[in-house]
Amino acid sequence: MVQKIIDIIDLQKSFKFSGNRLSILRNINLSVHTGEFLAIMGPSGSGKSTLMNIIGLMDRPSSGSYQLLGHEAGNLLEEERCQLRNQKMGFVFQSFNLLPRFSAQRNVEIPMLYGGLAPVERKRRARELLERVGLSHRLHHRPIELSGGERQRVGIARALANQPSVILADEPTGNLDQRTGREILHLFRELLEEGKTILMVTHDLDVAKWADRIVTIQDGSIVAPEESVVVIPKIESRTSQEQQRLHSL
Ligand code: ADP
Ligand code: MG
Secondary structure (H helix, E strand, C coil), X not given: CCCEEEEEEEEEEEEEECCXXXXXXXXXXXXXXXXXXXXXXXCCCCCHHHHHHHHCCCCCXXXXXXXXXXXXXXXXXXXXXXXXXXXXXXXXXXCCCCCCCCCHHXXXXXXXXXXXXXXXXXXXXXXXHHHHCCCXXXXXXXXXXXXXXXXXXXXXXXXXXXXXXXXXXXXCCCCCXXXXXXXXXXXXXXXXXXXXXXXXXXXXXXXXXXXXXXXXXXXXXXXXXXXXXXXXXXXXHCXXXXXXXHHHC
């Protein structure tokens, strides 16, 4: 049976701002199953990143329930939240968020620092992950010496550092041109085939269509009922050129 990896029930989020309470997320109900690629789509300001921050255990809901891998997030101690975040989740950001003074390899090693791996093992694993994303020739380049697409590949290798179950990507192609963005989305599809669960936030329908399922968020609410979203076949829609690129990665 497919397991629910994320289960959100009646979640609300509000922020206190200038003495007022701003209601940002309202009545969010959302389940994500193991091995799914879900896109959360919506216009700027609709609450996508706020929701991703809660799912990534960076922030807490104001009310409602959020279960991650069977744990009720609200009941976890800060230390347990940290542990779940580091061990089970990988984060990919729109602006890559790499450390500028560090090489690609050292950037990928950073999340492993929590795991107590020997330095030599960390280096080996970072190299392996950079090879996995097609960057074996860029191990010692610093972010400024890499193209946007290469930076995002480093970002993805870093997200995979601790072999997470879930990848959370907030506008991962937002700073890339269309072609480079597509290469990143191909990589996500491959990771999906390797068993990862992927949640991706985007404001762009062409990007969202790479997921298996799309939910739309507007003014802090999911507008289409979750059940009614269309499952879009992806693999078939690749052009033969894209297929070739994919296999050469
Ligand atoms: P999106 O990612 O869909 O563009 P966000 O989740 O970043 O939207 O933001 C949704 C709304 O919540 C915005 O109007 C934003 O100004 C507001 N918001 C986000 N974080 C905070 C905060 N810490 N305090 C007050 N308002 C916030
Ligand atoms: Mg955002």
